[in-house]
Amino acid sequence: EKGLDPENAMAAMDRACQLIEELGAGEVVGGAVDVYPNPVKQIRLPLEVDKMNALLGTNVSKEEVLEYFARIELGYDEATNEVIVPSFRQDLHRMADLAEEVARFYGYDNIPVTLPNGESTAGKKPFKIRVEDVCRNVAEQNGFSGGMTYSFESPKVFDKLLLPEDAKERQAIEISNPLGEDFSIMRTVSLNGMLTSLATNLAHRNKNVRLYEFGNIYIPKALPLTELPDERMQMTLGMYGECDFFTLKGVVEDMLDSLGLGGTSEYTPTTKHPFLHPGRAADVTIDGEKIAYIGQIHPEVMDNYNMKGEVYVAVIDMPTLVPKATFDRKYEGVAKFPAMKRDLSMVMKKDIFVGQLEKIFKDKGGKLLESYELFDVYEGDQIEKGYKSVAYSLTFRAKDRTLEDAEVSKIVEKILDELKKLGVELRA
Structure with missing residues (x-):
């Protein structure tokens, strides 16, 4: 967990035993128990000099890079163009780690000042x-x-x-x-x-x-x-x-x-x-x-x-x-033709929901039904027990002409016919 070399455990124990014996603090009897079920695998990283230079803003040659790596005991396989990382360097896992070593030897003060490059993108939330x-x-x-x-x-x-x-x-x-x-x-x-x-x-x-x-x-x-x-x-x-x-x-x-x-x-x-x-x-x-x-x-x-x-x-x-969900919005111009309104006051059982009425308005009102609004719900002495009075205002409008009364009346009749199937009647 401290990034130490696990391969060095046996050498460290041997050194400890040597010191114990030299100091007369004990006697080494020989033999060891080695519990090492998952040996550290040797890390091999591709040598990408161009990417390192692009990251650092430098122009270091491949030969210079290999010379730096040799100083810290990093090997190089020319056949595969890979850097061989020794087990005691547990901190080297990717190209950026190798580039950091190059920067140290090259000298941070020698790295020129450059502008960042890359494609500009418009940031936005998901x-x-x-x-x-x-x-x-x-x-x-x-x-x-x-x-x-x-x-x-x-x-x-x-x-x-x-x-x-x-x-x-x-x-x-x-x-x-x-x-x-x-x-x-x-x-x-x-x-x-x-x-x-x-x-x-x-x-x-x-x-x-x-x-x-x-x-x-x-x-x-x-x-x-x-x-x-x-x-x-x-x-x-x-x-x-x-x-x-x-x-x-x-x-x-x-x-x-x-x-x-x-x-x-x-x-x-x-x-x-x-x-x-x-x-x-x-x-x-x-x-x-x-x-x-x-x-x-x-x-x-x-x-x-x-x-x-x-x-x-x-x-x-x-x-x-x-x-x-959608954030697309469709806007329409101000209506050029007048609207026609019809108020419907209806009597129905209390267990009928206004949502059922509104579904009928939408299904039967067609394109000419612009909107509907609930403006009254009444239960009282003038209404039979178990029933309620519900009043809606329906607005009709055509985009290309002035509506005629007969057109609206025909649509309202369709709505009323469908409402009757629910047991809804116009209030007298």
Whole structure:
């Protein structure tokens, strides 16, 4: 580990024995046990004088280089044009190491001053980092503060998060030399660190807290490990205080809009996450592929972390999100023709989600549907129990002409026909 010559071990021992005998401190009885299972292999490096000169900014000849090397007992094989490195030089591994020896003998003060050369390239961040930066900026613009927690966790985390015994998240990598049981496995879910941070803030009486974290989870492909695990970057958002489910949903949508994915996501209610409230949780999908989940923390999990009130979290899987993101933007000129608006006030069962309505608007509205906006949701005495009133404003516009009322009415009829299949009726 000190870079000494392992081949010199026997000679050093012989010298020690010689001194012991000469000083009368003992008697050498002869024989030795040599435990040397992996002898050091002789290093041979190509002699690349041109590359050395290019690196140093010098013009040293091959003959001079070989003369320098001879002084420090470096051999040379002319047949292969290779430098033979003796075992006592454990620091020579590449061309740059040889060039350093040349510089020492040539003299640093003799090396001329030259301008660096090479091809100039425009530096930029990798696409993955750019996407993460956008997510980070959006989170901070919405009042979130960045945090960092350990990737080492305790197996007790799975019980705190109500994960069943057969949950795949329990298949965690055990650390061979842990600091203790509380740091004995690599995390497979990112929520424990976030909930611990939120609980700490709550214990310190911080009323409104918003935190985010970028961190890896470690998913083993097989246990015991036969290959490196799948290290997946997760962005975890957590908040409590003056907020609700839709506050956090708006932050996630803001991120997707900033990544060129506005209007492409769908929110599907789910009960697959035992640590989330079964009636206030959703998976976020784009093109049928899950990119995130969002929801309120289950009351039992809240008790396990000694928290009161409501806590909302979102976990975004960055390896799934990044390939879908885009920074390409298409701009259109200011509309030359007027728009036509139609307001639809509808009555439907409470278990019908507005996302289902908006999907119908997009599918049946065609190219003439410019936008739609939800402006009212009502439940009360004037609405039958178990039902709700939902009102949308639809905007239609053609790029090349002024729309006629009959065109818009035809599109609205198609939308209403499709809505009726869901049991949605126009409110009288």
